[in-house]
Amino acid sequence: MFIPMLLSGCGGPLSTLDPAGPAAASAAWLWWAMFAFATVVLIVVVALWLYAMRRDPGDVTDESAQRVQNRWIVGGGFVLPLVSITALLAFGIPAGHNMMPLASDEDVLRIDVTAHRWWWEVSYPEEGIALNNELHIPVGVPVHVHVTSEDVIHSFWVPRLAGKLDAIPGRTNVLRLQADETGIFQGKCAEFCGAGHAHMDFTVEAHPQDDFDDWLEEALQSND
Numbered sequence: 001m002f003i004p005m006l007l008s009g010c011g012g013p014l015s016t017l018d019p020a021g022p023a024a025a026s027a028a029w030l031w032w033a034m035f036a037f038a039t040v041v042l043i044v045v046v047a048l049w050l051y052a053m054r055r056d057p058g059d060v061t062d063e064s065a066q067r068v069q070n071r072w073i074v075g076g077g078f079v080l081p082l083v084s085i086t087a088l089l090a091f092g093i094p095a096g097h098n099m100m101p102l103a104s105d106e107d108v109l110r111i112d113v114t115a116h117r118w119w120w121e122v123s124y125p126e127e128g129i130a131l132n133n134e135l136h137i138p139v140g141v142p143v144h145v146h147v148t149s150e151d152v153i154h155s156f157w158v159p160r161l162a163g164k165l166d167a168i169p170g171r172t173n174v175l176r177l178q179a180d181e182t183g184i185f186q187g188k189c190a191e192f193c194g195a196g197h198a199h200m201d202f203t204v205e206a207h208p209q210d211d212f213d214d215w216l217e218e219a220l221q222s223n224d
Contacts, residue, residue, distance in 0.1 A: 101175075
């Protein structure tokens, strides 16, 4: 019963462990790798602690005690952090690469998102479409979300599709967003920005390509 209770938090509309796009999948695999590594380290440390508590020290000289101490300092203070950081970079750099706009992304859909206290202004500059608190994207292809802010620092985050990206006044950051399945995905502001921060939500709706084309046509007509 204990394990199902732990795993019950792995799903839901804001779960990073229930990815629906390649960037979010990379972040989820990175989390699982870190969790597994941390679990192994914890088990080894506890096992060594229990062994140290129960073992017979025998005849210990100052010289032998110093050698043991030096081994622990080198192993625990240098080797373990070095291995941990190297492994984290080996997994983390490719994960971050999946969230960046790539040179191979030609003719991708551009969406401009401007954060305000406490709502999101969304526009499709090439199509002339303006929305509030909602994005629409086609399934299976990347889009580039250009994020900035009108007032304070916010953070654009769709947990099931990609990582967080800061919205900074006077600067535009670009996030590569892709959904591999249809549906409505919840987004949040992930940077505390004032009294209305908790309610600064938005949605990303992923459509099949034909349905997205129909939505674009309807949105253009409504804007006219």
